[in-house]
Amino acid sequence: MKKTLLLTGAALSAALLLTACGGGTVGETPSGDSGAKTNNKKLSLIPGVQAEPFYISMQCGAEAEAKKAGYELTTQAPQKFDAAMQTQLVNALGSNPPAALLIAPTDAQAMLAPIQQVKNRGSKIIEVDTALKDTSVAESSISSDNAEGGKLAAKTMAELAAGKTGSVLVLDTIAGTSTTNTRAKGFEDELKNYPNLKSAGVQFTQNEPDQAASKVTAALASTPDLIGIFATNLNTGEGAATGLRNAGKIGAVNLIGFDASPSEIEGLKKGEYQGLIAQDPAAIGQQGVQQAIAALEGKPVTRNLTASLHSITKANMDANAQYFYKQSC
CATH class of the missing domain: 3.40.50.2300 (Response regulator)
Structure with a gap:
């Protein structure tokens, strides 16, 4: 009897796990x-x-x-x-x-x-x-090599600036998130190689688009020479684009996002983003x-x-279409 009860309990546990996993x-x-x-x-x-x-x-x-x-x-x-x-x-x-x-x-x-x-x-x-x-x-x-991804974003930012001077803001997600924190540091380290560009600091958004939009609004007010924004992931990028759109600054401030979601690719086509760092x-x-x-x-x-990582701009996006992210399998 005891053995039967143990087997029944094991079967029930397996069934519950199966239900939780969806099949x-x-x-x-x-x-x-x-x-x-x-x-x-x-x-x-x-x-x-x-x-x-x-x-x-x-x-x-x-x-x-x-x-x-x-x-x-x-x-x-x-x-x-x-x-x-x-x-x-x-x-x-x-x-x-x-x-x-x-x-x-x-x-x-x-x-x-x-x-x-x-x-x-x-x-x-x-x-x-x-x-x-x-x-x-x-x-x-x-x-991905996130430090290299951040450096690639800074190089792309410098190319987009084309020698123009100004400040660049980094929008990160959450302190303690290894990937995005490393991207931010890689970007900040590489930015030092471009005298025309100075850091406006790193701000955290808690991975919430609305917080990213608010940070952009505040930065535009406090940093008149803001020339660029690097967003370390999808949500910060989408929030940053919203902040620029609300302020009428689309295209006036270069926005580089990390990732290549459908919405980011559409934003790149529209000119809301000037660059994307795509992972695989x-x-x-x-x-x-x-x-x-x-x-x-x-x-x-x-x-x-x-x-691998890839810098995607409007000029080369067709050649890099294989790195666009999916919404379903």
């Missing part, structure tokens, strides 16, 4: 085993936020690679780029974790404990896009799955991988 098989259930070994063909992806084209493109790349390799991948994402919301999803993996968790930590420190708990239950951890400060947790980290999120997802499977199958794993 798919949970995996074989070997007798006397539990945790990630139960789901030896199951991969989970928890990106930074839902409905964002960058992460959708990453999901598309990951799903295609998992399917090709005979693995199942399910994706859940928080409604906001928020550590508390992401922690809830990680904790929901519960006692029935996947064989491997691909995750974009929304905070380099706050996400350590919940991710470590999943690892302790037997899951392999693969970081995609963002990373923990503690480098002992993940098997592999795949991201599909390749990040693809490589994340490849590294997860290598770790699970005892094959060599590369600890750090970087994806």
Whole structure:
């Protein structure tokens, strides 16, 4: 009787996890085993936020690679780029974790404990896009070279300025977000190489477009010689474009965004953006799955991988269309 009750409880736990993931098989259930070994063909992806084209493109790349390799991948994402919301999803993996968790930590420190708990239950951890400060947790980290991305944005800004003097504002997301913070620093470091351009500082937007718009409005009032804005991700870029639009400064202040979402590409066509630094999120997802499977199958794993970056302007956008982000797979 006791054995029957235990099996029923395990089946119920598996069913609850299946419902949370929105479908798919949970995996074989070997007798006397539990945790990630139960789901030896199951991969989970928890990106930074839902409905964002960058992460959708990453999901598309990951799903295609998992399917090709005979693995199942399910994706859940928080409604906001928020550590508390992401922690809830990680904790929901519960006692029935996947064989491997691909995750974009929304905070380099706050996400350590919940991710470590999943690892302790037997899951392999693969970081995609963002990373923990503690480098002992993940098997592999795949991201863009964010410092180089920031430097590329500064170089593009200097080209757009064409020798004109002025100040440049950096709009970052949240303090503690490894990717965007590194982009901001790379930009600031490279900007020092251009005497005609001076920094107006880095301001945080909490990854909220309306806050980015407000920061732009304030900067236009306090910095009369504002010549450019570098926005470190999609939401800050869209908010910055709104702020410039409301002030009637579209085109008068060069706006460089990071990423190449459909809305940003449309903005580039309209002249709301003068430049975009595009990543290759599909390749990040693809490589994340490849590294997860290598770790699970005892094959060599590369600890750090970087994806390519591309400076896109209105003049070269047609030649770089393969790097435009998707809204659906």
